[in-house]
Amino acid sequence: MSPDSLTNAPDEVTPSTDAATPAPEPKPESEAEPQSVIIEMTEPQISFDSPPEPAQNPALKLTFAPAPDAPFQSSVTVGIYCEAPDACIYYTLDGSEPDENATPYSPEKILLTQNVTINARAVAANERGPLCSADYIVSKPLWQKHDPLEKVDTTPHEASGNLTAPDGWQQSAASVRGKLHAHRALWREDAFALGCAENAAGSWSIGIVSDGAGSAPLSRVGSNVACQIALGDLMGSLGDIETLSDDINADLQRIKAALIGAAKAALQALHDEAEKREQPLSAFAATLLILVRRAVGEKQLCAALQVGDGAIALDCADGMKLLGAADHGQHSSETRFLTTQGMEDDFTNRVKFSMPADLRATMIVSDGVSDDYFPEDKRLSEVFEVVTPLAKEADDAGAALLHWLGYEKKGSSDDRTLVLSWPGKISAIDVLEAELSDVRDNEAGLPHLSNPGAKPEFQLEGNVSPAQINLEASSESAPTNEAAGLAHPSNLGAEAEFRLEEGASPAPESSEIASADDAATAPALSETETPDGR
Amino acid sequence: MLTDPIPRSQSPFADASIRRLPVYLVLDCSGSMTGAPIEAVRQGMKTLLNELKSDPQALETVFLSVITFDSTARQVAPLTELMLVKEPDFQATGTTALGAALKLLSDCIDREVRQTTADQKGDWKPLIFLMTDGEPTDKWEDAADAIKAKKPGNFIACAAGAGADDAVLKRITNIVVKLSDLQPEALRQFFQWVSASVATTSTGVSNRGESEIKLPPPPPEIVIVP
Numbered sequence: 148m149s150p151d152s153l154t155n156a157p158d159e160v161t162p163s164t165d166a167a168t169p170a171p172e173p174k175p176e177s178e179a180e181p182q183s184v185i186i187e188m189t190e191p192q193i194s195f196d197s198p199p200e201p202a203q204n205p206a207l208k209l210t211f212a213p214a215p216d217a218p219f220q221s222s223v224t225v226g227i228y229c230e231a232p233d234a235c236i237y238y239t240l241d242g243s244e245p246d247e248n249a250t251p252y253s254p255e256k257i258l259l260t261q262n263v264t265i266n267a268r269a270v271a272a273n274e275r276g277p278l279c280s281a282d283y284i285v286s287k288p289l290w291q292k293h294d295p296l297e298k299v300d301t302t303p304h305e306a307s308g309n310l311t312a313p314d315g316w317q318q319s320a321a322s323v324r325g326k327l328h329a330h331r332a333l334w335r336e337d338a339f340a341l342g343c344a345e346n347a348a349g350s351w352s353i354g355i356v357s358d359g360a361g362s363a364p365l366s367r368v369g370s371n372v373a374c375q376i377a378l379g380d381l382m383g384s385l386g387d388i389e390t391l392s393d394d395i396n397a398d399l400q401r402i403k404a405a406l407i408g409a410a411k412a413a414l415q416a417l418h419d420e421a422e423k424r425e426q427p428l429s430a431f432a433a434t435l436l437i438l439v440r441r442a443v444g445e446k447q448l449c450a451a452l453q454v455g456d457g458a459i460a461l462d463c464a465d466g467m468k469l470l471g472a473a474d475h476g477q478h479s480s481e482t483r484f485l486t487t488q489g490m491e492d493d494f495t496n497r498v499k500f501s502m503p504a505d506l507r508a509t510m511i512v513s514d515g516v517s518d519d520y521f522p523e524d525k526r527l528s529e530v531f532e533v534v535t536p537l538a539k540e541a542d543d544a545g546a547a548l549l550h551w552l553g554y555e556k557k558g559s560s561d562d563r564t565l566v567l568s569w570p571g572k573i574s575a576i577d578v579l580e581a582e583l584s585d586v587r588d589n590e591a592g593l594p595h596l597s598n599p600g601a602k603p604e605f606q607l608e609g610n611v612s613p614a615q616i617n618l619e620a621s622s623e624s625a626p627t628n629e630a631a632g633l634a635h636p637s638n639l640g641a642e643a644e645f646r647l648e649e650g651a652s653p654a655p656e657s658s659e660i661a662s663a664d665d666a667a668t669a670p671a672l673s674e675t676e677t678p679d680g681r
Numbered sequence: 682m683l684t685d686p687i688p689r690s691q692s693p694f695a696d697a698s699i700r701r702l703p704v705y706l707v708l709d710c711s712g713s714m715t716g717a718p719i720e721a722v723r724q725g726m727k728t729l730l731n732e733l734k735s736d737p738q739a740l741e742t743v744f745l746s747v748i749t750f751d752s753t754a755r756q757v758a759p760l761t762e763l764m765l766v767k768e769p770d771f772q773a774t775g776t777t778a779l780g781a782a783l784k785l786l787s788d789c790i791d792r793e794v795r796q797t798t799a800d801q802k803g804d805w806k807p808l809i810f811l812m813t814d815g816e817p818t819d820k821w822e823d824a825a826d827a828i829k830a831k832k833p834g835n836f837i838a839c840a841a842g843a844g845a846d847d848a849v850l851k852r853i854t855n856i857v858v859k860l861s862d863l864q865p866e867a868l869r870q871f872f873q874w875v876s877a878s879v880a881t882t883s884t885g886v887s888n889r890g891e892s893e894i895k896l897p898p899p900p901p902e903i904v905i906v907p
Contacts, residue, residue, distance in 0.1 A: 289737055330737060330738065518700070518802070521698035521802045522698075522800055526698070557699070558699045558700065558742055560741065
């Protein structure tokens, strides 16, 4: 049995001095020859309240393999061996005395992932061996941060921003360069854009994330162009959707057309960029994730278009739902991009709607985040639980998200981008004005808005959400037909609204209306995780 | 009583969100490798492990398995997180049971490589390197046809030395390279190229979106068989 096998399969090993043991193959650089391990033997000065000291037998010394004579990269698996086959080995990793209360050594060996001193002692029959200890140095993976040499199409290594929509909803975004890009001196390829589209009937919040394909040399240009162009397009097209008409399907069609139009505009911009630079379109490959939100009565109308991986998620009182699905293949590679052949014709299949009454927050993340929370439908809620309180409490929510995005996770080296949106606090004056406006509207005989989507029972009168308040407040000066349009959302909760989309999220069943307090106050801050606290 | 001080659940790779890059090395250790060639394989393996372990991306992504074959085939290292891979002990002996090696490779991939499920992120497409220095001595044709049809991953076969037949390897995979001889320098270059290919692929998988991998250009000792 060769010495190397000592470290391979200790459970099969009975170390012996048997001269018949075949000589090992000569291995010039062979590491960890157990015979040559120098063991630091310390006199057992420590005496606990142990019962009568067993006799000490110096022959019961221990061998550590591999020997702790050089730093180990990332981790090391240590075996402890005693020449007496029937001895029990006890060890500690915290520097304490390895008495009989310590961990017994098992043949599965000890996996060390940080600097550790192993204290170990063999115990046999009535004897115990000397205290043997070994200091292991385990160095962390040598991730480095480098600036790209090529200073063209430069992109900041991190970015963040905040935007408050006229209806009080906050949007914050952050994006960081992944450790692989930093290590390889490459640019961040994720991008985001935030915007609002306002008109007399209300305001849209627009969040966009794009993740440039790492295999595409100009994908950072692609992701930035896609975000900017899609945002500009939506600010125009959504701004034109002032009213929600009598025919909700027609409204959703208009919103859907706006999203598809934005994706097409983004794709066209990539075509133009490719032509201008005389590069193939594939050089600009990037994903595109768009989420737009608008208050409709007490509910929040959310519409999303997703091309490629990443995730768009809604945090509702009854749980989290994904609005859109990533393209996963068999081996979870081969994602789709805006530039993928035939994608333009597929935009129409990628638009999803949802209109929860109890929306607490929304999120758009690139796959650098969503991959770390796979399966997203079950685990992305963890991100909401951590980042929503962080963002709400921070003076600069974007900076708080940026800090959170720096979390360390093994195997996670991609750029990370997160756009979070949540209802901001409404000042008392706003509420007062809104109530006045509500009264005026009602006096004017306009249809009631306080409980859209529910059965026509208006006992919740006066119990209005801030989002609705602002909506009504801004409708005050709107022409009559817009007010009538606003009234229509009382139909929006019906299932008819979603027959537009095969894969659309089902209409929220709940007809409960969050009270103004519930909607305006932060959710319970029971989550006390630190930014890296996972 | 035996206690594992590090519970399995705390292993960083127990996380269902982690995607691994499985790498299979299938190495011919038949009698014709005796002497300098098998020693070069040992050294090559050592170099490969050292180089990959110093690459943080590979360390966090790559899982490595080693299958050797002579008169039979065996998996000397099951698919293991790179940093925990120990150098296998190579001995040159026996004949060249290529068919058995391919069958074992296929079984190992079926057993060890994860597919994407609702709760588990699938592994990246496996990267497979096969090196052989002679004509197969068992019934290899069916196993070769089966694995070529199955396409279990990106499969690079290396015909090492004059005794190896690239036509045999072409029946296994379309990517075949040739080493002109079994000299230690050639084998060293081969392992270095494997190492570079694994490192490149581990970067590439983070970039995803590519169905075919791009391997680094081979050194002059390695000729790509068209």
